Amino acid sequence: MTDRDLTQADTVRLAIEREIFGGQLAPGDALEEGRLASRFGVSRTPVREAITQLAQAGLITKRAHKRAVVAQLDPSTMLELFEALAELEGAAVFLSTSRMSEAEKGALKDIHEAAAENLGNGGDPNEYADLGFAFHQQIVRGCHNTALIDTTEWLALRVLPYRRFQVVAPGRLQRNQTDHDAIISAIFAGDAEAAREEIRRHTLEQGDALMRFIALNKTSHADFHPNGLIKEQPL
Template sequence: MKNRSTSLREEIEEMIAVGQLQPGHHLDETELATQFGVSRTPIREALIQLASMGIIDMRPRRGAQVATVSPQQLVEMFEVMAEFEAMCGRMAARRMSKSEMSDLEAAHLACKAASNTDDTDDYFYQNEVFHKLIYQGSHNEFLSTQAMNLHRRLRPYRRLQLRVRDRVKMSFHEHDQVVAAILAGDGEQAAQLLRGHIIIQGERFADLIASMNKLKAAH
């Protein structure tokens, strides 16, 4: 069972992921405690957890604020994420059990249903399940943990990326190829496809930055 600080961390993390708390936003412990109806202690513990994940910055005498990521940092983080995903996919194609493959196919169908309704938020959550199953399917706990940590760090940006026109449909098509490669046991193909699925460059990066700027302007 989750303790209060962990559930608070997840709620605040979700607010950051959906853009309710923007990069650079100051996080006031007293305001958050009032908002969630708790004392400042679990709020402080939740903020420390978020700081350890790199999602917020905590500085002496300046308090906590949502971490700001530069375009260059964002590119670098997506580059590393792409390699993590490639490694997970390569191992998952060799190591996934039949039941794990069935779970992956079920998650893929859930992504399809969300894609067909054009519900980007629903697709975002189903997409998270899909990728987490690939991490776990690598049967390399260290790699899976590192991939999940960076995945969480990039949540706000992965979510924004899905709001770019036609990105959900393209993402599902890419998933389709990844699933086929994993089910066929083709680790190299799965790795190559997942690397391409995650990496952002050229037009996709420009679209992501434009989406970020548009969200900032709306706030």
């Protein structure tokens, strides 16, 4: 049992997921079953199963007899996703404020302070992005409701590639940190309603900022590389 009961379909699915989140597979790219099969050294059957799962998760789109393609996020859909995520994170933090244990609050504070330090020392922006993701995750998980956590994280994953863009947008990191300050203050003050409003505004603002950034750079979202860098079009 060397492979921990991971079926080949699982392996393929995880690999494709990584390539999408990592940016090797960009939105709009076509996934052809035969190629993937030979690339991963398996038959088309497990590849097909992986694709089915990914389609169900919304990471790729699929129609009968048509090639599967990595999900294309047009601007309005992306805004909707950010808005929905803002509401979900708001709902989660509303519960988390009264439910997080002292240990969980401490871990949250640690993450926040590590991010502050990274920002002050001019550390690696990608590392800062990871800390930002961890910050949101820690808050969401604090609500102790698996259904809500899963739903929220599922949405968060979908916008993750786009959320990271902040690392290249001027002034965005500083603003991000300020927002996090306000959120963490509300949580420690036990003001659930304020925490909800802060995180809602914060996540909505991220979406808006991304839209402005894309519009300003006259670059379609298709040219926007999920890693947070623009594809073959240096600033």
